[in-house]
Ligand SMILES: Nc1ncnc2c1ncn2[C@@H]1O[C@H](COP(=O)(O)OP(=O)(O)OP(=O)(O)O)[C@@H](O)[C@H]1O
């Protein structure tokens with residue numbers, strides 16, 4: 001149905017998204033780097049089992065928001081809660097240990113280790129294991145003996161996501177995982193992310209500039225501009241809202257010529 005290959009029939013009964021407790025909560029968060037304020041009073045709640053599209057043009061603060069969740073920015077004020085507990089003062093490694101998985105914008109893999117070594121180096125021994133990872137990413141199984149440096153950009157990105165999964169996160173942060181990848185790999189990776197959301201029920205924040213690519217995969221969406229939330233909606237509604245898309249993201253309406261042709 002969608003470009004990610006999700007069909008409504010394929011999602012039957014697999015989700016329990018309506019009853020999730022609040023997993024991540026931002027309350028009036030102000031953060032930045034050095035003296036510079038980037039995030040400006042950001043508040044939102046993400047429920048367990050839900051997925052959030054984090055959208056915005058270049059330089060609007062998407063990575064800063066992800067980095068703030070991980071504790072990698074300067075905190076000025078506001079509160080961040082994870083599973084109801086205040087984690088505003090927690091160190092980055094303690095946030096990771098609490099169950100936040102992070103795939104940074106610049107892919108984070110060991111280039112001199114094989115695919116399989118990359119995965120087993122971070123294995124925690126429960127939850128995600130190699131068979132489950134390879135079922136999710138068959139391409140990684142085919143390449144399991146290859147070095148990280150021998151992989152294509154798309155394969156490296158799959159490996160980066162797989163490594164984060166091996167740590168069994170409760171919340172997975174994906175910062176522009178589709179950026180710079182060939183279209184065929186974009187669809188393959190997006191389909192895997194969709195399965196993580198729909199079938200595994202993983203709570204995910206997915207950063208992307210191309211809204212129409214990811215909105216069919218996520219539940220809700222936030223658009224940032226100059227470090228502030230300028231629009232918040234159900235993904236299904238934003239997908240149809242050409243005005244909001246054009247206003248905040250500059251997404252032009254698609255020409256309908258092909259459909260009209262007979
Ligand atoms: N380490 C840093 N020190 C100072 N300012 C920074 C730093 N990183 C980012 N910024 C500034 O913060 C603002 C938001 O940047 P950020 O990287 O969060 O945007 P983004 O939405 O992720 O953009 P992109 O789509 O290009 O990845 C920008 O004005 C940027 O210049």
Ligand SMILES: [Mg+2]
Pocket residue numbers: 062063064105175176
């Ligand atoms: Mg960014």
